[in-house]
Amino acid sequence: MQEAGVNLVSLGIFSWSRLQPGPNEFDFEWLDRVMHLLNEGGIKVDLATATASPPPWLTHQHPEMLPTLADGARLWPGARQHYCPSSPVYREAARSLVERLSARYKDHPALVMWHVGNEYGCHVAACYCDVSAIDFRTWLRARYGSLEELNRAWGTDFWSQRYSDWEEILPPRQAPTWPNPGQCLDFLRFSSDALLACYEIERTVLSRVTPGIPITTNFMRFFKPLDYWKWAVQEDIVSDDVYQDPSEPEASSLESAMAGDLMRSLGQGRPWILLEQTTSRVNWRPVNVPKRPGQMRLWSFQAVAHGADGVMFFQWRQSRSGAEKFHSAMVPHGPVESWPAWREVVQLGAELGRLDALCGSRVPAEVAIVFDWESWWALEQPSKPSANVRALEQARAYYEHLYRANISADFAHPEADLKAYKLVLVPNLYLVSDAAAAGLAAYVSGGGRLVMSYFSGIVDPADQIRLGGYPAPFVELLGLRVEDFAPLAVGETIPVRFEAGQVATGQIWSELIRPAGAEVLARFEAGPLKGEPAVLRHTFGSGVAHYIGTTLDSIAMGALLEQARMEAGVTSVAALPPGVEAVRRQGDSGSFLFLLNHQDAEVEVEAAPGLDALTGERIEGGRLRLPAYGVAIIKEDLAEGQ
Numbered sequence: 001m002q003e004a005g006v007n008l009v010s011l012g013i014f015s016w017s018r019l020q021p022g023p024n025e026f027d028f029e030w031l032d033r034v035m036h037l038l039n040e041g042g043i044k045v046d047l048a049t050a051t052a053s054p055p056p057w058l059t060h061q062h063p064e065m066l067p068t069l070a071d072g073a074r075l076w077p078g079a080r081q082h083y084c085p086s087s088p089v090y091r092e093a094a095r096s097l098v099e100r101l102s103a104r105y106k107d108h109p110a111l112v113m114w115h116v117g118n119e120y121g122c123h124v125a126a127c128y129c130d131v132s133a134i135d136f137r138t139w140l141r142a143r144y145g146s147l148e149e150l151n152r153a154w155g156t157d158f159w160s161q162r163y164s165d166w167e168e169i170l171p172p173r174q175a176p177t178w179p180n181p182g183q184c185l186d187f188l189r190f191s192s193d194a195l196l197a198c199y200e201i202e203r204t205v206l207s208r209v210t211p212g213i214p215i216t217t218n219f220m221r222f223f224k225p226l227d228y229w230k231w232a233v234q235e236d237i238v239s240d241d242v243y244q245d246p247s248e249p250e251a252s253s254l255e256s257a258m259a260g261d262l263m264r265s266l267g268q269g270r271p272w273i274l275l276e277q278t279t280s281r282v283n284w285r286p287v288n289v290p291k292r293p294g295q296m297r298l299w300s301f302q303a304v305a306h307g308a309d310g311v312m313f314f315q316w317r318q319s320r321s322g323a324e325k326f327h328s329a330m331v332p333h334g335p336v337e338s339w340p341a342w343r344e345v346v347q348l349g350a351e352l353g354r355l356d357a358l359c360g361s362r363v364p365a366e367v368a369i370v371f372d373w374e375s376w377w378a379l380e381q382p383s384k385p386s387a388n389v390r391a392l393e394q395a396r397a398y399y400e401h402l403y404r405a406n407i408s409a410d411f412a413h414p415e416a417d418l419k420a421y422k423l424v425l426v427p428n429l430y431l432v433s434d435a436a437a438a439g440l441a442a443y444v445s446g447g448g449r450l451v452m453s454y455f456s457g458i459v460d461p462a463d464q465i466r467l468g469g470y471p472a473p474f475v476e477l478l479g480l481r482v483e484d485f486a487p488l489a490v491g492e493t494i495p496v497r498f499e500a501g502q503v504a505t506g507q508i509w510s511e512l513i514r515p516a517g518a519e520v521l522a523r524f525e526a527g528p529l530k531g532e533p534a535v536l537r538h539t540f541g542s543g544v545a546h547y548i549g550t551t552l553d554s555i556a557m558g559a560l561l562e563q564a565r566m567e568a569g570v571t572s573v574a575a576l577p578p579g580v581e582a583v584r585r586q587g588d589s590g591s592f593l594f595l596l597n598h599q600d601a602e603v604e605v606e607a608a609p610g611l612d613a614l615t616g617e618r619i620e621g622g623r624l625r626l627p628a629y630g631v632a633i634i635k636e637d638l639a640e641g642q
């Protein structure tokens with residue numbers, strides 16, 4: 001570990017059955033020994049609470065704590081995460097283990113962070129059992145107060161679903177056809193909250209016993225079942241697990257950039273930790289392609305560029321047995337010295353050790369992308385005009401252009417204060433609260449620039465249509481009204497002609513838009529909507545809002561966003577050849593420019609003068625060579641007055 005520069009170890013994540021072999025039996029001696037060894041070696045510990053995989057004796061005694069699927073099937077123990085999030089038995093057993101663990105190690109010199117659970121919801125994000133039903137009702141009572149309110153919110157007169165007693169309410173179990181959408185949406189909210197309650201139970205113990213030790217739980221990028229906006233505020237440090245697919249390097253690089261920006265945004269700009277990645281192969285794809293030499297280092301520094309202050313791995317030693325024995329690790333099954341990935345691990349460890357000055361610095365962003373879990377959940381429920389409008393794809397269709405142009409972006413909750421941003425992008429906000437709608441309008445009228453796509457502002461938080469003409473809460477802001485939706489068939493495209501003459505294509509969606517003050521920038525060129533507006537621009541107060549009524553092809557979308565960002569005065573970190581990413585972090589100890597070559601070939605780039613933070617050498621400006629998958633971190637010379 002010392003050779004690899006390891007200074008922090010996540011320890012004991014799946015060790016419950018070892019720590020507590022029976023209801024009243026505990027064995028901490030082995031953990032004492034490991035903690036001691038690490039401490040002696042100068043290595044700190046991110047100690048896991050070990051609650052992600054309940055031991056066999058617990059589920060044997062309490063089979064009622066096992067999770068149940070929507071169709072009533074109960075999941076058996078034998079893998080991991082086999083617990084119902086609402087189970088009082090699970091919650092109490094977890095709490096009591098955490099009491100013991102924290103009491104034992106609270107003063108241990110190696111302890112510097114707590115790792116609560118593990119990837120909450122990764123295998124079991126919701127449970128439909130009777131215990132969950134009771135918990136769901138309690139949650140609903142707190143939300144609605146009365147049954148009348150619940151009936152109103154869920155629109156239960158439709159299909160004769162009116163409830164006359166709380167006891168009649170169930171999780172949305174497998175039914176003949178679509179369960180009530182309000183019920184489904186609330187169940188998603190409840191399920192995220194039920195897991196959050198499990199996390200909170202442990203966090204409460206830890207913050208009482210070790211008030212100074214920061215607490216994290218590892219996120220999974222854009223993980224749909226958990227509303228990370230709600231989770232992140234309960235964490236001292238946001239952390240994430242990223243497993244790129246080396247067989248799709250370009251998409252992987254883009255997605256990890258996007259995930260990095262999300263993690264930073266979830267922590268309100270604070271540095272986060274890349275808690276899990278792997279040196280080479282995973283074991284859970286149908287085919288597990290290894291990382292190419294250099295890719296692990298590149299993707300590690302990419303996380304740092306996007307705001308991570310720590311880079312960790314799953315796992316230290318590749319296991320000999322168990323379900324993950326073909327998953328790569330820092331130490332392989334075979335000889336370590338001859339394994340190229342080990343040399344890369346050692347190099348990375350040494351390099352990260354030289355970057356202390358970077359810690360605590362931030363990634364300045366002038367653009368925000370509005371992203372919301374509740375809207376994501378509601379949008380992707382069945383029975384919509386088109387099942388092909390997907391929240392993450394919509395966000396990605398915007399994000400990719402910023403990424404390629406080296407423009408840093410934050411993600412923002414729809415109700416966030418957006419004043420600091422020069423440009424706000426709303427790829428899709430199907431569900432919108434009154435507060436969010438008012439906030440977006442106030443942002444634009446106060447001088448902000450906004451770009452919004454179709455099927456936004458359609459429903460309220462109860463998933464009820466906002467009446468008065470679509471998109472009701474944005475009609476004034478956008479200066480238009482949508483009279484009807486005309487989704488496109490799979491594979492169908494529609495030509496879109498811009499006023500300046502260029503012809504683009506739209507896919508997934510089209511709609512009949514009536515301008516009411518907005519200027520038309522492009523029109524549909526064929527089909528029943530021929531001649532009708534497709535892209536519009538509206539001056540609202542002292543700001544400007546763009547509206548896009550289809551999914552434009554990538555070139556047209558890029559051009560539109562380029563135009564919007566020029567008008568908004570948004571700057572790019574650097575203009576570089578395709579496949580080379582530039583990100584800037586800034587802090588008290590200076591400004592650091594990351595240049596990341598995602599290509600399998602050497603490139604030459606323009607470089608500003610500064611100090612190479614990895615080698616300590618001076619870069620005098622001019623041309624800089626970046627090898628395939630190469631990385632440069634330049635501590636930039638600041639001009640007078642900067």
Ligand code: GAL
Binds near residue numbers: 243276283324
């Ligand atoms: C994560 C998990 C680890 C390990 C890893 C394999 O989901 O937290 O325990 O299973 O994936 O890629």
